[in-house]
């Protein structure tokens with residue numbers, strides 16, 4: 001890959017594009033925000049004034065947009081699929097509804113264009129450090145074509161299945177993440193309210209059958225884990241607003257497949273309450289605040 005297009009230079013997209021540019025690949029970049037474009041230009045990218053502008057001579061197009069409607073806007077309203085060169089591999093990395101993802105990749109396929117859904121896990125830190133996890137849906141041959149790019153931006157690349165599967169797997173993962181984070185927070189509070197030290201309790205549960213990622217890597221109780229957002233007033237990390245967005249997508253997915261997800265629904269309700277309480281811009285482990 002010599003040159004790529006990148007649309008969506010926000011908290012995630014800009015560091016991802018920066019890593020690609022640092023690896024010696026030319027980047028045509030576009031974002032609606034003038035500020036984002038200035039940052040991209042200062043990082044050596046070639047900035048464009050609209051989405052079609054990024055398509056010139058590129059081997060791949062990466063999109064990292066806030067939601068399904070912005071992805072539909074780019075690919076359907078801006079008609080990118082009508083004008084993009086057929087040799088260009090599209091890597092759509094935003095977290096969106098699997099239904100929208102499947103719809104757009106089917107239209108792409110009908111135009112003879114390869115498209116992968118490749119949502120990520122790992123947050124802004126992962127984007128900066130180039131160690132994101134990519135969860136990919138589409139054809140395995142297309143994944144192979146994009147592998148060199150995935151390896152620049154990430155260190156774990158999973159193939160989930162046909163188009164839309166990357167999004168389904170990502171939503172399943174994040175629903176479980178929310179559920180075990182909520183469970184971990186209320187359990188730690190239960191122990192503390194009954195006289196236990198949260199550090200001691202965390203150590204016991206981490207090494208017993210209650211062990212989970214939230215306890216091991218992201219303890220929600222302030223002061224237990226120095227490097228976790230909980231010890232920095234829940235700043236940075238993965239925002240409550242983004243967790244709620246993913247839980248709503250998971251809930252739609254459950255509805256559409258007649259799946260019963262009471263724990264996912266309860267987690268969604270708890271994160272809705274966090275938003276109502278004005279905590280949308282805090283890290284999602286701040287769910288602990290409900291129990292302090």
Ligand code: NAD
Nearest residue numbers: 008009010011012013031032033065066070094095123124
């Ligand atoms: P963000 O809001 O910081 O960035 C999105 C960018 O897209 C903005 O700069 C915005 O101006 C731009 N944009 C919106 N519509 C556009 C359009 N039509 N044309 C061009 N640019 C447009 O969001 P983010 O945090 O970077 O997240 C991006 C995606 O990654 C989301 O789908 C999110 O769910 C997912 N994600 C985020 C995180 C995280 O920790 N932030 C982690 C994993 C996945």
